[in-house]
Amino acid sequence: MRRLLLMFMAFVSVGAYAAVRTAPAGDGGHVTVPAWVNGKGPYPFIFDTGAEISDVYAWFADQLHLPRAGSESLNGMTGSAQVARYRIESLTMDGHTLRNVQLDALPNRKDKGVQAGVLGLDFMAGTLAVFDFACHRMEVHPRTGDVAGVTAKSGAAIHAEHAGQTDLLQIPVQINGALGIAVLDTGNRVSKINSTFARLAHVDTNAASFHDEAPIEGANLKPMVPRVGPIGRVEFGSIQLDGVHAQVVDLPVMADVDAGKPVMWLGSDLLQTVHLVYDHTGQQVWFRPSDCAANVHG
Structure with missing residues (x-):
């Protein structure tokens, strides 16, 4: 996650876009969409509401011999790190193109994920982004188009606030009736709560049902070990999920x-059983059950 100005970017939008089919989660655990870089591709990118700026992984920048554009301080889950910055002419997914882009180089993953990069909030600005993991579909629509058609069956919009001083969006959430805030992060594979929320929701991380999980490594690669286990009922918008498991960890980004x-x-x-419409520019989101939700575990 970064706090950067986006003044150097320009958008090109073309008509009504067709949905793209997501690739299933691989060894890295991320669902990806096909994207084109400088007209070449497709390459697997994570479509991520938790990234303020689009990024590439260092191995991909090297493979494409992308031109350097200095360096930048990257603020991630566990802290900050100085990373290389690269320049590309165009970044395209589902008919939507971002031109004259400067991208940070993320440290290469230590798992088996083969993602080339991340499409962040700079890419989604001025669009309605649709996420439907159960149907294996992601879409990008212009905000000036048929908004009612895109949000059909989704009910009333939920107003979202900026999370702290970031460009990320947050919405109200309840865990076991305790009220808190939820930052929307479609690029995060495992949902997390801080210890404050755990206490309010009467979640006992010392119970036998909890255990330590693999360390979380952010941009600075300083690991933090989360506790994982059942946190109970989670409610946001019209969505109610029971028997939820999540990580409990006090990440610097949460503070x-x-x-x-x-x-x-x-x-x-x-969000595996949820149809999400995400309007970053208008700070609105719509939730409803996915039409394919019955097939998630089938």
Whole structure:
């Protein structure tokens, strides 16, 4: 996650776009969409509401011999790190193109993920982004188009606030009736709550049902070990999920958003049965059950 100005970017939108089919989660656990870089591709990118700026992984920048454009401080889950910056002419997914883009180079993953990069909020600005993991579909629509058609069956919009000083969006969420905020992060594989939220929601991380999980490594590669286990009922918008498992960990990024308050990082694991329409520019989101939800576990 970064706090950067986006003044150097220009958008090109073309008509009504066709949905793209997502690739299933591979060894890295991320669902990806096909994207084109400088007209070449497709390459697997993560479509990520939790990234303020689009990025590429270092191995991909090297493979494409992308031109360097200095360096930048990258603020991730576990802290900050100085990373290389690269320049590309165009980044395209589902008919939507971002031109004259400067991208940070993410440290290469330590798992088996083969993602080339991340499509962030700069890419989604001025669009309605649709996420439907159960139907294996992602879409990008212009905000000036048929908004009612895109949000059909989704009910009333939920107003979203900026999370702290970031460009990320947050919405109200309840865990076991306790109220907190949830930062929408479709690029996060496992949802997380801080210890403050765990206490308010009567979640006992010392119970036998909890255990330590693999360390979380952010941009600075300083690992933090989360506790994982059942946190109970989670409610956001019209969505109610029971028997939810999540990580409990006090990440620095959570304190940046709202220090000392109940915070959740709402990831793709809890959106597997949800149809989400995301309007970053208008700070609105729509939730409804996915039409394909019955097939998620089938």
